[in-house]
Amino acid sequence: xxxxxxxxxxxxxxxxxxxxxxxxxxxxxxxxxxxxxxxxxxxxxxxxxxxxxxxxxxxxxxxxxxxxxxxxxxxxxxxxxxxxxxxxxxxxxxxxxxxxxxxxxxxxxxxxxxxxxxxxxxxxxxxxxxxxxxxxxxxxxxxxxxxxxxx
Amino acid sequence: xxxxxxxxxxxxxxxxxxxxxxxxxxxxxxxxxxxxxxxxxxxxxxxxxxxxxxxxxxxxxxxxxxxxxxxxxxxxxxxxxxxxxxxxxxxxxxxxxxxxxxxxxxxxxxxxxxxxxxxxxxxxxxxxxxxxxxxxxxxxxxxxxxxxxxx
DNA sequence: TATTGTTATACTCTATAACTATA
DNA sequence: TATAGTTATAGAGTATAACAATA
Numbered sequence: 001x002x003x004x005x006x007x008x009x010x011x012x013x014x015x016x017x018x019x020x021x022x023x024x025x026x027x028x029x030x031x032x033x034x035x036x037x038x039x040x041x042x043x044x045x046x047x048x049x050x051x052x053x054x055x056x057x058x059x060x061x062x063x064x065x066x067x068x069x070x071x072x073x074x075x076x077x078x079x080x081x082x083x084x085x086x087x088x089x090x091x092x093x094x095x096x097x098x099x100x101x102x103x104x105x106x107x108x109x110x111x112x113x114x115x116x117x118x119x120x121x122x123x124x125x126x127x128x129x130x131x132x133x134x135x136x137x138x139x140x141x142x143x144x145x146x147x148x149x150x151x
Numbered sequence: 152x153x154x155x156x157x158x159x160x161x162x163x164x165x166x167x168x169x170x171x172x173x174x175x176x177x178x179x180x181x182x183x184x185x186x187x188x189x190x191x192x193x194x195x196x197x198x199x200x201x202x203x204x205x206x207x208x209x210x211x212x213x214x215x216x217x218x219x220x221x222x223x224x225x226x227x228x229x230x231x232x233x234x235x236x237x238x239x240x241x242x243x244x245x246x247x248x249x250x251x252x253x254x255x256x257x258x259x260x261x262x263x264x265x266x267x268x269x270x271x272x273x274x275x276x277x278x279x280x281x282x283x284x285x286x287x288x289x290x291x292x293x294x295x296x297x298x299x300x301x302x
Numbered sequence: 303t304a305t306t307g308t309t310a311t312a313c314t315c316t317a318t319a320a321c322t323a324t325a
Numbered sequence: 326t327a328t329a330g331t332t333a334t335a336g337a338g339t340a341t342a343a344c345a346a347t348a
């Protein structure tokens with residue numbers, strides 16, 4: 001029937017590359033979450049800062065940056081904005097470093113963000129069994145925690 | 152012994168999130184590959200264009216963009232540069248679309264790029280068995296090919 | 303009227319460099 | 326001398342909008 005053969009049938013040789021699949025999968029979950037976080041006036045990056053500080057009261061910006069892979073030059077305005085919004089406090093530690101902690105508002109927003117994240121995970125992973133999810137996480141962590149080239 | 156307890160011991164509650172692990176793993180492989188491709192004067196995106204055109208002679212820019220998730224406005228300068236470098240030809244198809252195909256130089260560079268990619272995959276996935284690699288790819292593709300929200 | 307492609311432009315994200323202040 | 330943090334800025338990467346030409 002139907003001679004509607006306009007479909008190009010393009011082959012994608014990148015599909016059997018883990019690197020390519022990672023990039024597409026990562027972008028899909030990230031963009032979906034980013035849209036969801038707009039309602040909380042949060043970007044994924046500031047959300048991650050909020051969550052790590054929430055779980056590590058008194059952490060410094062440098063420790064935070066090292067953990068999340070964020071340069072100090074980019075961390076500064078990020079933390080400044082969260083403080084300006086009354087979500088986080090900077091307590092002087094020793095004249096050159098600050099201890100970070102969430103305010104009550106920050107903790108509340110953090111809880112809401114965690115709910116959005118949980119929903120995001122469920123949306124994309126409902127097809128995956130618990131065992132497979134654990135295996136997936138282990139494989140992914142093995143990839144990015146590999147000892148890097150010394151060059 | 153050693154009272155060198157300066158280590159902060161920061162906990163990262165994001166580690167059990169697939170979305171977070173995806174982002175870190177994706178960035179690790181992507182950045183590593185990008186560094187490698189500098190030697191070929193290619194960015195990961197133009198490399199992906201080169202490879203898909205190589206496997207689909209005569210594909211149009213719109214078909215290419217749809218397959219790779221690249222907007223036409225961003226595809227234009229990308230293809231223009233590859234053509235200017237003598238790696239690709241644009242053959243007028245019907246006055247408004249072009250057929251793309253690689254030149255001999257383009258095919259040669261494509262082969263070299265594929266070698267770099269293969270090395271990148273091996274570097275990060277040597278610990279993974281073939282079966283697990285296939286399972287990983289299947290899981291990742293399931294994530295980003297999910298039917299999206301209709302909103 | 304919808305499609306293909308182009309140009310111009312804005313916005314976000316991240317990287318580098320230069321700097322201050324402190325340990 | 327090294328570390329914590331800040332500011333300014335430049336470079337990717339991607340997004341939107343307006344447009345021309347064609348089907």
